[in-house]
Amino acid sequence: MSERHIHMAGSVVERHVIRGGRSTERDVFEYALLRVVPRIERGECINAGVLVYCRAKSYVGVRTHLDEARLRALDPAADVAGVRAALRAVEGICAGGEAAGPAARDDAGRRFRWLIAPRSTVVQPGPVHTGLTTDPAAEPERLLDLLVR
DSSP, rough: EEEEOOOTTTTTTEOOOOTSSSSOOOOOEEEEEEEOOOOOOOOEEEEEEEEEEGGGGEEEEEEEOOOHHHHHHTTTHHHHHHHHHHHHHHHHHHGGGGGGGGGSOOOOHHHHHHHOOOOOSSEEEEEEEEESSSGGHHHHHHHEEEEEE
């Protein structure tokens, strides 16, 4: 559906409006990249995952992919096992339940907010971005392909 608006200068601008209640209804989601910074003092990083949160669907999810060759190009002595363990910990917190440890009782939003909090560790979140989606659970894989692999 389109709406026409006339600006003061007399120009006509069309604005596409999405009305709720249809199968094409889109929800707002937030996402942040997971970055691996093997040497904090250098600030170089590679993308290794993406966190996605959709409040409307109470969804939080993550997909990770560690490109070991790219990591070793930044730091030949990188602790690959430690990075993989940190990425698995993020996956566990997103999954909830026992795998989330102390965060098991938290809702999806609190777990996402905890995971995107700034930190000075080898695996850290990037800035939060937003988008619209009809399927929040499909976004982690789509964004992983687009931004990580």
